Amino acid sequence: MWLVILLVVFASALAVPSLVLFVETLAALNPYRDLLRTGPPSSAGTVAIVIPAHNESVGVLPTLSDLRPQLQEGDRLLVVADNCTDDTAEVAAHAGAETLVRNDLSKIGKGYALAHAIAHLRDAPPEFVLFVDADCRVQDDVVPRLKQMSARTKRPVQACFLMVAPSKAAVDHRVAEFFWLIRNWVRPLGLAGLGFPVQLMGTGMIFPWHVILKAPLAHGNLVEDLKLGLDLAADGHAPAFYPFVVGTSEFPMTKKGTDSQRQRWIQGHISVIAGLIPKYLLRALLTCNAGLLALTLDALVLPFSLFLPLLALSLVASLAFLLLGFTTPAIISAANILIVALALVLSWLKFGREVLPAREVGSAAASLIKRLTFYGRLYFGRKASSWIRTDRSEKD
Structure with missing residues (x-):
């Protein structure tokens, strides 16, 4: 029994x-009710675009080429080369980005890289901070639109971030792309339509300076974006969804890359549910x-x-x-x-x-x-x- x-x-x-x-x-x-286009992009204050990178000397170049033309006067483009064993820092600097090098094998994790960048920005803080992954491609109006939306709502704002299957990919990859579409497009769209905030997605997320300055970033959680969104919501700064700008990354082609990526997502998500969700x-x-x-x-x-x-x-x-x-x-x-x-x-x-x-x-x-x-x-x-x-x- x-x-x-x-x-x-x-x-x-x-x-x-x-x-x-x-x-x-x-x-x-x-159609959801309160996510209207804000009109043509306009200047809404200075932004520091932070790109955490771990051995991304190849992948970071297309990302920088997408973002650099969107910078306005006073904006900064900052790459954090975190515990790298390749030439990520040199490649980023040569491409015109401000670079930070962090080497601390006792503190490994994307959250530590983000916290390092925020500490560096304290001396000359921008009005907004935008996090973009080093392998993420973005459309040509992401930065001004996200700045404008965050200024309007006075909240963190999450753009739509999708994983896409590589060209000539097997059907497994297209299934994964469909599931990701549900996770990062359908479900956030539904939450926004009900008037609720959305989870952070790890890239394409912008924050007012006073919000990200106090955010708990320095940790090695495997799903740091999920934890950060919950922490901000608990403190009254729940993220809004802005689906009119899109960032994309490709799934790995190899079985090893796909399996390791999926394992990180599952283990990280389970750790949050088991350790933090009751709180x-x-x-x-x-x-x-x-x-x-x-x-x-x-x-x-x-x-x-x-x-x-x-x-x-x-x-x-x-x-x-x-x-x-x-x-x-x-x-x-x-x-x-x-x-x-x-x-x-x-x-x-x-x-x-x-x-x-x-x-x-x-x-x-x-x-x-x-x-x-x-x-x-x-x-x-x-x-x-x-x-x-x-x-x-x-x-x-």
């Missing part, structure tokens, strides 16, 4: 992120902070590469007990599968048909089912590195 109770608890726990995903998807289907949830309830509550619930939606195997495991175990006459676990598990599947179908119909054409849906589903057990093992493997350069070479 206690096994049945545990299974009911497990299935019920999965029902929370399943419902959150479904509600966010439904909300994204209609954020309690604070949201005690302070009646609706924005923090929304982001806390949103954070419970695991990466699909772990979420889907857990849903499948719950259903299979429930069906086994159904043969013994216990129906409750099966009902809850089947309902979870149904609403998640419906959310995926609605997302694909509205947003994903260009990413994953109808002719490839069948092979994509077969590939996904084949890899479910592998995805489920990723978290339980060896601990992921806190910050490594993603392998984007052409061959395994």
